[in-house]
Amino acid sequence: MATSYSWHPGTDRVTEPGIIPIPLLPDEIMSSWLTRAALFQGCDPLVLTGVLWPKWRAWTRDIDRGLDHERLIELSSVSGIDPKILRAACLRSILSAVISGSPDDLATWPWILALGTRNRKRLGGLQYCPICLAEDAKPYFRIQWRLAWHTCCDFHPTRLLDKCNRCGAPITPHCLSATDSDIVICAACKCDLRNTTASSLSKDALQFQRAADRTVKYRQGQYGTMNLSSVEWFTLSRHFMMILRKASSGKSEKLLAMLNMLGVGIETLKPTLTGLAFEMLPVSERSMLLESVWQIIQAEADRYLDAVSCSFLAKSSLGNGRHPVPSCIERICHAGLNPGVHHRRKKRVVIRKNRSKQAVLRMWARLQRKTQVSTK
Structure with a gap:
């Protein structure tokens, strides 16, 4: 089966087979x-x-x-x-x-x-x-x-x-158990996983996937005219994803304006149901995020600088101590960011408010996910 990138060749035959007499197929995990x-x-x-x-x-x-x-x-x-x-x-x-x-x-x-x-x-x-x-x-x-x-x-x-x-x-x-005929059987309901209708894909998410595969293969990635190491490229992509997830909350109009200038479809940008780490999200939500990340990458550095400058973003909008701006675009971001006016913080009286509907739904989704594994 052809793929955009072969991860390993497998082995066509097994020498001196023991208790595992079957070959490892190409790209098999x-x-x-x-x-x-x-x-x-x-x-x-x-x-x-x-x-x-x-x-x-x-x-x-x-x-x-x-x-x-x-x-x-x-x-x-x-x-x-x-x-x-x-x-x-x-x-x-x-x-x-x-x-x-x-x-x-x-x-x-x-x-x-x-x-x-x-x-x-x-x-x-x-x-x-x-x-x-x-x-x-x-x-x-x-x-x-x-x-x-x-x-x-x-x-x-x-x-x-x-x-x-x-x-x-x-x-x-x-x-699966010994009575199951093949690896394509669902372990829960015993149906054949092949008997399902395929879903349509996101072309931009596919383009990101292909670029990421090339970056892993050659240990080098591209961002506009910049040559980045594979680690730098994935760090940059993670940074863009952090911005997207922050903007999806809808609390920063300036951040949304910046993404709109970069050609990101902000009307389709929605917060994830659970708010969990990217590696724990379902394929539909990951596809949505990667589609937007690819749109930002395609905009390249000069356009990114213009968008940051025109949006009058504060430094905290694009990075903080926990999620710093990647070194490869740090100079670009600092050139366009609004340094802002710093005031001495005053002690605030905390007034407890009811949680928003989105926060409650997120807590419920996380609880369902947490209890799912213990009840099966």
């Missing part, structure tokens, strides 16, 4: 391969990993992030697949192009979809294209379907899905 291996052997994925690692509960964590060296060597010895190929089927190899330094294994990884794991139960984190699965001779899940900037299938193209179209459950192939 680790959890998909282990699940297919278990179903091929006629056992649950939980049973297979229990044999491989008796004292390690593999499915209670995000195994797609990567395995330590010892477990990787063990897996290579029982599968006949080179450790380098197995390592390429994990997300850590991609993350190095997105952030600097080592990630916190206990935290949400930037630009990697969060699973929302509690024991073996999950809230999301895995997407799929029903047409890809339908056309596969041997259906499997791709590593790019775990990337938060992927909201479209570049091959067909169509928007990716992140839940069962019939029951609304998250995609959890690791919860």
Whole structure:
């Protein structure tokens, strides 16, 4: 299956096959391969990993992030697949192009979809294209379907899905049992994930996705005439996303005016339902944000400076201590920002007010998300 960018070649054959006698397919992610291996052997994925690692509960964590060296060597010895190929089927190899330094294994990884794991139960984190699965001779899940900037299938193209179209459950192939015929079965309602209508995609979100893939591949991205490292490019994109989410609250008319000058469709800019981190949002909300981020990137630096200057924005509008302005556009922003007039803060009397309707709905959505994993 062709893609805009191949993440790893897989392996056509397995040398000296052991208890995992199936090859790793091109761009296949680790959890998909282990699940297919278990179903091929006629056992649950939980049973297979229990044999491989008796004292390690593999499915209670995000195994797609990567395995330590010892477990990787063990897996290579029982599968006949080179450790380098197995390592390429994990997300850590991609993350190095997105952030600097080592990630916190206990935290949400930037630009990697969060699973929302509690024991073996999950809230999301895995997407799929029903047409890809339908056309596969041997259906499997791709590593790019775990990337938060992927909201479209570049091959067909169509928007990716992140839940069962019939029951609304998250995609959890690791919860399948030995009696399930294939990896394309929904673990919750047992329907075939391929039997669904594909959704239309956002062309701008697809353009951002392709640009992000190129940036990861070449470790270099473009913003107008500026050549940025891949880490700088993703940091800049995250900054633009922060501005969009801040503007979507509708509290800053100046910020909305700036985005309007950049060609962003502010009439379609809506606050996310839960207000959660980007990596926890559903595909529809991520697509909306990435569409607008791409529109800002396309406006380039000179137009961005003009928009900032004409909107008379204060310094706090584009960055603060927690979310500083990226170094690559810091000079541009400071040249156009209104320094503002600073007054001595007076002690205010805090008057408790009723929460807004939007705040209540956001709290309710978060509560539903939190309790969903504990009731399933």
